[in-house]
Amino acid sequence: MSDRIRLDDLNDDALDKLYARLEVAEAERDTVYRERAHLVAHLAALHPAHIGYTDPNAPDWAVVILETPAGQLSWHIAERDMGLFEHVEPTNRICRTWDGHTTDEKYARLRALTASSHLESDHRCENEGADSVSR
Structure with a gap:
């Protein structure tokens, strides 16, 4: 049976439950955006x-643009996450604008950048072969 509410059955209690579910979903979404913002700030x-x-x-969303050896990467950044980007220069008229890349192109470039970075250095753990891993 579905937990969908028919419009005819929508009352204040049902509406309150829907708003509560929406608040939970928005909080989860914001958490994921925050986690992504931390990683993008590191890349920047x-x-x-x-x-x-x-x-x-x-x-209402800032755009961070990175110039990498694999090509340009960009992400929209929520206002609440702007504090993570204080180290990034503000866009001005001499900055290279968005090159028109798509999301698929951006992530293909990121995969290429990751692959080339891995080839450039030894990423083995110092304790390779250890029985336990700390996180």
Whole structure:
């Protein structure tokens, strides 16, 4: 049986339950965005980057653009996560604008960057072969 509510059956209690479920879903979404923002901020510390409100289709979201050897990468950043990007230069008129890459192209570039970075250095753990791993 579905937990869907028919419009005819929608009352204050049912509406309150829906709002509560929505709040939980939004909190989970915000947590995932925050985790992603931490990783993107780290990438922005490793590569030339700039951040600004440059997307006319999403004016409330900043866009961080990274210039990497594999190509440009960009992500929208929520206002609540901007503190993670204080180390990133603000976008100005001399910054290279978005190159038009798609999300699929961005992640293909990120995979290429990851593969090339792995080839450049030895990423084995110092305790390779240890029985336990600490996290």
